[in-house]
Amino acid sequence: MEGQGRFVTRSLPAMSYSRLRRTRRRWMSRRRRTTSTTSGQPRKQSYPLYPSVQHLLKDNGLTKEDADKIPATGPNGRLLKGDVLAYVGSIDKDYSAKQSKRIQKLGHLDLSNIEIAPSKKPEAKKQTPESEMSSLPQETEIAMHISLSAVIATQKRVQDTLGVKLPLSVFISRASELANEDLPLSARKPDADDLFYSVLGLDKVVPRSSRGNYFPAVTGLPPSIPRALTPLPRKADVFDELIGTKARSRTASALPPLIGAQGVAAPMNIFSVVARPGEERRVEAYLEKMKLVLEAEPGRLVV
Template sequence: MASLAAVCRVSARAASQQLRSQGARRGLHSSQASLAAQNFNMPALSPTMTEGNIATWKIKEGDSFSAGDVLLEIETDKAQMDVEAQDDGVLAKITIGDGSKAVQVGTRIAVTAEPGDDLSSLEIPAEDNAAPKKEAEAPKPPKEESKPVPKEERASTPPAKSDASKKTSSGKAMKQTYPLYPSVQHLLEVNGLPKDEADKIPATGPGGRLLKGDVLAYLGQIENSYPSELAGRFTKLSHLDLSNIKPMAKKEAPKKAAAAAPKVVEDLPVELAMPISLTAVMECQKRVKDSIGVFLPLSTFVARATELANEDLPKSKTAKPSADELFNAVLGLDKVSSKYSRGNFVPQVTALPSTTLSHPSTAAPKKADILDILSGKKPSPPKRSPVAGAAGVAGPLNVFSVSVPKGDEKRGQVFLERVKAVLEAEPGRLVV
């Protein structure tokens, strides 16, 4: 039984060691044994990247690096990017150095080792893409043969192209003091043009920089005038052009229609006035006070006279018919309706004294004069002051006036005459 348990433990250890070795082979590192180096291939920094240029290596052979350190800088026709280490390690060997151009993605560019490995006894692995490399080396002779073709064409055709570009392009060939754009460098290299050739190409970019379109025009792949036309378009659109903007013409005032109906001018009201004496009213006021001890102000007499005068006035010519009158007209009762109506006149009184009359007051006793004492003359008794509002009220100074619409002068005149008759002839009617 014990031997069976021992056999199970041995088989379990063997299985776990086998799983560990398989897990190690599935890791990020491709080494299969201790002290075995790993190939560092050209990475693809974008889904569409097929090749790139190695600008500079940031570390040297034999230097150690940690995860996140920048190992090298890679250029493409679109951008320049840094390549960072994913794990700790040592740079054992650099197979493709600085300035290498058109390095295919997947090509071995260096060999790395684990931290602490002895580089002198390190086993350098074979290149992963040895077969593709041989295939890539095969078309090299045609590539070398194709290089002289652009050179011959460039030796024969550029003078004519440069003459055409001078005639049709506004750019001038000048020495490029700024670094060339990656797209320009890539285009020069693909077409077999040396870097010094960039100084001979007319440049239309900002500040005299060489653009990709300038190289394409120099190679004859596009029209020579296209880069200058495009640069001119950018220059024109870089600032706000107000030359095609015209001020809006001033709108003429609309002419008045000749047949326009004239504005209806409302007639102003007519002012009617009539002088009325309040002498009889004041006498009636005094009699009431003396007989029953009740004081009636003048405003009461005027208000009651106005109520009586507004009864049964001639119908107004400007008043709009009421709902009852319209209904009577539908029934045919308008012909038998009354020709009189109640008015709503309120007279305005000019020179009317205060209507609030106080009780008769006794004047303050006059002090004895020294002359009266010496002469033996008795001081006169104090006189009662007259009723307030009695002086200056009677006569033509009291003017009653009303405002009536035009056409109702007769109606207003009848009202004033009734007020005058009641106040001057029959003020006693106003007391009852």
């Protein structure tokens, strides 16, 4: 609404607009009657009395005829409870009129005390992709020095005994398989299953280790081109001399090269593994097992 008693008209059909005008005139006439009766003039009550008004009239010994003599301040000249209380002297006589005016005033939206809202503070700058990348957890590369002297000595003994030269990549691959067994669990946040086991007291029964899937990157010498395996001569034995057969030379069994371990022949090399966040302890245990097998127990890698 633009103001009190004014309506914002829209483009309506002719019949609807005329009906709207009649409704507006009826509402304005009813409002004038209501305003004229708020001054508290006695009038005959044509509407049924409110239950609260009937109760007060009965308690104070007043009749229906006496109700017509009481100044009424309600809508359309109806008698209110406050009018009866003011008539018998329980409250001020102008109390009902004041309350009616107050309610009528509060019934309209007061826009006189509108204040301009303070200006908003500038929004914080959004994080750039570089800052978001820096906030992400970073992976850690864990390295360990491991000597291959014992592996090279074992390799030479196998070659002298069986006539087969096992590449160092085979030793490293088998050592990695052994080192991946029974690794400690990663330091991750407990999931729903862990919390459930903890509530039931089964957290001590749940296994504390699992199999890993790591493989080290070995650095020492630059990778070399793998050479073709040369046939190894076989010594003639007594059985060959009796049956008159010649000793045939046999070739070493061709094994697939291992990525990252070709050309590793230095006595001391660096084994490194990239650990994801929370797996640092797990990777360290893996490298320690690799060091133990390659330096102290290389014979386990032959069988």
